[in-house]
Amino acid sequence: AQSVTQPDARVTVSEGASLQLRCKYSYFGTPYLFWYVQYPRQGLQLLLKYYPGDPVVQGVNGFEAEFSKSNSSFHLRKASVHWSDWAVYFCAVSMWGSAGNKLTFGIGTRVLVRP
């Protein structure tokens, strides 16, 4: 069965510093990968998505992620964090063509931004 591991429950970063959030997936076949962000008291919004192709994908608000098949990873990066990036970030995987195109989520990483 597919699964997603986000090893860091919480990350604290200073405003203007770089950010990397880790995501490891377990999947048999070709994965389709997503990063979602949840701002306080809101639903989830899509940051970026990966379909087979270029391993580096660009998302909104300066986020990018890199897919690595050899490491089974899909890490999220941002070069310079803004206070508005304070949120919870979820990595998710889908099996293309699966019944209902279901997503399996990691537990999320909470990002706290220091002024």
Place this chain on the structure above:
Amino acid sequence: EAAVTQSPRNKVAVTGGKVTLSCNQTNNHNNMYWYRQDTGHGLRLIHYSYGAGSTEKGDIPDGYKASRPSQENFSLILELATPSQTSVYFCASGERWGSSYEQYFGPGTRLTVL
């Protein structure tokens, strides 16, 4: 702009009572989903639907029923609510066009069962 709305946004229920959470989407998507979000678990899929009249069990369906009376509406029903069902519930809709796919989420319903 994709739009998924949920009602109510907050709900307090008593143990053993019936609770219905409603979801409406204006995206004309065939697929709809119900998740619950709990600390330490992320989002877990409860039920989903391929279209009007269909419901399918997700990963944690026990204690929940679902209803999809129309393309736009998808309800989650707790016939006998228990305190363990206290959680935040999210509805989502999604569709695949060619190689592109994503799910659009509603704002969530915070349910407390006393």
